[in-house]
Amino acid sequence: MRILLADDDAARAGALTKVLSADPSLTILRPGPGELLADAVAALAPDVVLVDMARPDRDALEGIRIVASNQPRPIVLFVDQDDAVFMEEAIRAGVSSYNVLGVPPPDVKPILRAAAAMFRHHQIARAELRDAERRLHEREIVDRAKAILIKERRMGEPDAYRWLRTRAMSSGRRIPDIAREVVARENVQVLSVNPASAPATTQGSNTQGSNTQGSYTQGSNTMGAEAQNRGAQ
Amino acid sequence: MTVRVRIGMLRLTDSAPVVVARAHGLFRSLDLHPVLSIEPSWANLADKLAYGLLDAAVMLPPLVLASAIGLRGPAVRLIVPMGLSQGGNTIVLGGEAIKESASLPPGARLVAWLAGQNRRPRIAVVHQYSTHNLLLRYWLALTGVDPDRDIETVVVPPEQVVAALANGQIAGFCAGAPWGMAAELAGVGNVLLGTSDIWPFHPEKCLAVRDDWAVANPDALTRLLRALMRAQAICDQPEAADGIVATLADETGLALPREAARAALPGGSSHEQIHFHGAGAAFPALPHAMWFLRQMRRWGWLAEGTIIATTARTVYRPDLFSLAARMEDLFVPPGIARNIPVPTAAWEEPTFASGPSESQ
Numbered sequence: 001m002r003i004l005l006a007d008d009d010a011a012r013a014g015a016l017t018k019v020l021s022a023d024p025s026l027t028i029l030r031p032g033p034g035e036l037l038a039d040a041v042a043a044l045a046p047d048v049v050l051v052d053m054a055r056p057d058r059d060a061l062e063g064i065r066i067v068a069s070n071q072p073r074p075i076v077l078f079v080d081q082d083d084a085v086f087m088e089e090a091i092r093a094g095v096s097s098y099n100v101l102g103v104p105p106p107d108v109k110p111i112l113r114a115a116a117a118m119f120r121h122h123q124i125a126r127a128e129l130r131d132a133e134r135r136l137h138e139r140e141i142v143d144r145a146k147a148i149l150i151k152e153r154r155m156g157e158p159d160a161y162r163w164l165r166t167r168a169m170s171s172g173r174r175i176p177d178i179a180r181e182v183v184a185r186e187n188v189q190v191l192s193v194n195p196a197s198a199p200a201t202t203q204g205s206n207t208q209g210s211n212t213q214g215s216y217t218q219g220s221n222t223m224g225a226e227a228q229n230r231g232a233q
Numbered sequence: 234m235t236v237r238v239r240i241g242m243l244r245l246t247d248s249a250p251v252v253v254a255r256a257h258g259l260f261r262s263l264d265l266h267p268v269l270s271i272e273p274s275w276a277n278l279a280d281k282l283a284y285g286l287l288d289a290a291v292m293l294p295p296l297v298l299a300s301a302i303g304l305r306g307p308a309v310r311l312i313v314p315m316g317l318s319q320g321g322n323t324i325v326l327g328g329e330a331i332k333e334s335a336s337l338p339p340g341a342r343l344v345a346w347l348a349g350q351n352r353r354p355r356i357a358v359v360h361q362y363s364t365h366n367l368l369l370r371y372w373l374a375l376t377g378v379d380p381d382r383d384i385e386t387v388v389v390p391p392e393q394v395v396a397a398l399a400n401g402q403i404a405g406f407c408a409g410a411p412w413g414m415a416a417e418l419a420g421v422g423n424v425l426l427g428t429s430d431i432w433p434f435h436p437e438k439c440l441a442v443r444d445d446w447a448v449a450n451p452d453a454l455t456r457l458l459r460a461l462m463r464a465q466a467i468c469d470q471p472e473a474a475d476g477i478v479a480t481l482a483d484e485t486g487l488a489l490p491r492e493a494a495r496a497a498l499p500g501g502s503s504h505e506q507i508h509f510h511g512a513g514a515a516f517p518a519l520p521h522a523m524w525f526l527r528q529m530r531r532w533g534w535l536a537e538g539t540i541i542a543t544t545a546r547t548v549y550r551p552d553l554f555s556l557a558a559r560m561e562d563l564f565v566p567p568g569i570a571r572n573i574p575v576p577t578a579a580w581e582e583p584t585f586a587s588g589p590s591e592s593q
Contacts, residue, residue, distance in 0.1 A: 036402055038387050053280075056273040056390035062305050063361020063388065077280075077306035088284040096280065 001107060002027045004046035006037055006055060009122065016050075016118045020111065038064055041075070041100070048108055049075070049098040050115050053091070061098050075100050078108050086113070093119040138176035145179035148186050236453035237266045238446075241278045241290035244271060244487045245391070246410045246494050247318040247438045247507050248291050249477055252487060254464035256480045263456040271487065274390070275360045276305075282443055283309040289457065291317060292441040295525045299362040301548045302539055310444035313517045314553040315458050317438040317465070320429040321497055321507035322365050323413030324372070325422040326405040327398045332423055339426040340376040347383060354404035357389035357397060364437055367528045368428045369407040371576065381532070398422050409437075411493030414503055427505030432576050434508065436521045447553070458557035462515055469510035471500030515554065515563075522549040524575040 003020065005028055007013040017028045031040035037060040041049065051058050064075045078097035080086055086109075090096065093116040097108060142164065149160035164182070168175045238260075242248040251269065254260055260267045270287060272278050279300050281287040292313075300309045326342075330349045334342040347354070358366040370380040380386065389397050394406040399421040406412070407428070416422035428435060440461065447454045467473050477498060481489045496503040508514050522545035529535050 036387065036389065036397070053277055054273055056392065057388075058274045058276045059360045059390060060388040062276055077276075079306045081307060084284065088286070091280050091284050091286060096276070 001025060002029060002046040004029045004044055004049045006031055007052040012122045016115055019114050047100055051096050053094045053096050080109060090116040095119045141176055141183060142179045145182040148182055235264050235266050236450055238457055239268045239288045241270045241272050241281055241287040246497050247321055249468045249481060250317050250461050250464040250509060251291055252480050253467055253477055254460045259460040259463050263460050265456055288446040289440060289442045291438050293363045294436055294439045295367055296360060296362040297441045298525055298548055302544055311441050312444050312447055312550050313439045313441055313548055314550045315440050315515050315517050316436050317440055319434045319437050319508040319514045321410050321437055321505060322407055322428040323505050324369060324407045324425045325413050325416045326425055327422040342425060343376055353385050355385045355387050357387050357394050357403045357406035359391050359408055360388055365407040367525060368431050372431045395419055410497030414496055429505055455557045459561050462561050465509040465515055469499055474498045474500055517549045517551050517554050519545050519549050520575050
């Protein structure tokens with residue numbers, strides 16, 4: 001069975017290719033760089049297309065008709081009618097599968113299952129990376145806030161930390177949030193030396209603060225693969 | 234009780250009613266908690282609606298109908314309780330020759346352009362089951378061009394059509410704002426006509442809702458429609474356009490290019506404009522659904538036995554719209570459902586062997 005794997009994430013595509021190649025009956029194909037997905041399907045004649053849902057050109061697969069024996073047939077989305085939960089899991093993981101010319105579904109499900117597992121694995125890895133970056137950034141903010149307190153209030157480092165912690169506990173918020181305020185206040189004071197700049201900074205923080213009446217999630221989004229399924233989890 | 238509603242959309246100017254409703258607090262004022270999801274493809278919206286990861290979405294009417302009758306996977310119970318916008322797409326052709334025929338009418342320009350092509354030209358649309366594709370094919374047929382024989386259609390994402398035209402992967406396209414103007418500015422193509430020239434005030438985007446969500450949350454559905462109706466009224470005011478552009482350009486949201494988004498909004502510089510509120514833009518008219526379905530049948534896409542009138546009535550729900558519209562004091566004329574203009578029946582005669590004869 002010929003499988004066209006349309007995934008721009010090289011590491012993930014490589015790992016999945018390795019997993020699927022363990023089955024000698026499978027041939028894994030990849031579209032060329034910049035090649036239209038429709039052209040890749042026409043040129044490579046796959047039986048199954050596995051596609052990263054973050055790709056905007058996924059729409060190209062819908063409605064393509066493959067001409068074979070005078071009977072043009074459309075590429076169809078692989079669907080397991082009896083296992084809606086599995087289909088939902090694959091979508092959450094961000095991978096979708098299309099059948100070309102009547103491949104029997106029982107052969108396709110294990111392949112999509114492997115792909116979904118690989119995508120989920122990478123999703124978790126990315127989430128952990130993001131989390132680590134956030135922690136690192138927060139530590140930096142806390143350090144900067146401490147430095148400001150040490151300089152302005154002539155505190156020792158342990159006292160500066162205790163000051164942040166007491167504020168956080170009494171207001172029911174996190175230490176990095178208090179630290180961020182200290183740093184923001186410092187920036188406004190510095191900028192207010194130049195009166196023209198100060199309102200701009202204030203306005204900027206207002207814009208962020210007003211973003212509370214509902215939330216945005218980025219779907220499977222090419223603008224930043226890391227944004228994928230941020231809201232779906 | 235505040236009800237959460239997950240609404241999906243693409244990065245397009247005509248997603249405006251949803252993002253404007255959120256920015257103006259219209260959902261919150263009607264006790265709705267919107268969770269907006271920006272997706273990269275129409276297929277993602279259709280899949281996430283199908284598997285319950287979204288409750289509603291800004292959709293292409295033909296794609297909703299195709300999903301509902303199982304043309305792209307399992308049949309999904311979806312309803313269209315309102316329209317969201319009209320018009321906004323342009324047909325663009327590339328190459329030098331098209332620039333020389335500017336004085337001719339669009340049909341004559343197309344024919345001259347086709348005669349000068351040394352192979353079957355590829356024209357891109359945004360999705361097989363899109364208003365773009367159906368209106369393009371309708372107009373081609375009207376001009377005497379067989380869309381299945383004389384040209385080849387491919388699907389290319391709108392944000393990639395200008396580059397694809399520049400590097401020769403396609404010879405032309407039909408896409409929404411701002412990509413027609415972007416192609417002209419880049420000097421790679423010329424706008425031949427807008428889709429509103431083919432069908433004035435044609436329905437473009439609609440709200441698709443999962444039927445089970447609508448049944449489980451009837452009051453919230455009415456509130457959702459009311460919030461969007463209020464947003465549509467705002468979106469149609471030229472004096473509100475700058476604020477809407479700022480909302481559309483918001484980095485944390487759709488992040489659309491400002492100038493291009495402004496051009497297609499009311500009072501903008503584009504020839505082809507998007508309408509959100511007037512001329513029945515919000516009314517989910519059965520004749521619209523039936524026109525789309527008849528075109529799909531014309532091109533041989535519908536399974537035998539698909540009953541157009543029944544499908545249209547199952548998916549399009551003017552009754553739900555009217556309920557919400559009355560609460561907003563919007564006047565819905567009693568005869569409106571019977572007097573919706575669609576392109577004339579005479580134009581719909583199948584011109585080519587590739588389209589099976591219509592029976593309706």
